Amino acid sequence: MAGTAVRGRLTWRPVTAAQVFTETPRVRTIILDVRDWSGHLPGQHVDVRLTAADGYQAERAYSIASAPGEPLALSVERLDDGEVSAYLAGELRPGDQFEIRGPIGGYFVWRGEGPVLLVAGGSGVVPFRAMLRERLRSRLDVPVRMLYSSRNWDEVIYRSELAAPEPGVQVAQTLTRSQPAGWTGYARRVDAAMLADIAWPVSRDPLAFVCGPTPFVEKVAGALTGLGYPPRRVRTERFGGMGGG
């Protein structure tokens, strides 16, 4: 079945960075000015393409951080070997232009089912922000429990939003390397005992989303299966990032 294929309906479109916010020393949120955005589902991503003066192009996928109907936002973690993230989370300034295509994804998307368990490692929290904002904007009363693992307090993304969750949303956090004075959350890597504390009982037919670096996702998905979650109710997204403990 080897062969060639012509590029399909997904087209690159120019966008302008309208606003840039610093979330953590390594993560920035970029609000994009994009014309005729068709809308998206929470959990979907876009591909970003950068073109250098000599024509060299680099592409990378980034989760959408905003709810449908809000200005399109990406939150990007700067990776040491990341040629695209080094620009988006570093040099980029408001007014700069680049290209995106999307929205993309039909698996790691939330269509309002519940109850929902969200388990994030590091910048794996980004698609969950889109889900939580969609829940709020659409006034969904789906109960949500979230467990978010970061290495330390300085690396917690969306700190103020997560500190005051909406009714029906419970947020638990763990800091795996160091904790500030007075920390009342967990202080170790996510494990089966922690998930047993937080996760909905299987009898509620929960839907779990797990997003983070590959080893984190493997461990969490395995532990949820051990708690009796059917694999089809555990949706996973792995990336090459480094956060999450």
Added chain:
Amino acid sequence: MEPVDGNAIGGLLLSVFGSEQTDVVVTCAHCGAGGVMAGCVVYLGGPGTVVRCRSCDGQLMVFVQRGAVTCVDLLGVQ
């Protein structure tokens, strides 16, 4: 290079096949294991994009882009 998963190539798959593919079930021709495209192991760092089976590590697909053309090898998919 640390691998990612099939979610990361949703755009590539959509552009090649013309429809959303990350929730499509693929069956490995090497070991017979089936799973959603999103769960496959994906290596982005090389000259092409390599998709491997999460169960046996067998090679499922290879995509190599040459200008506007994408060369597709699906020999590892049943």
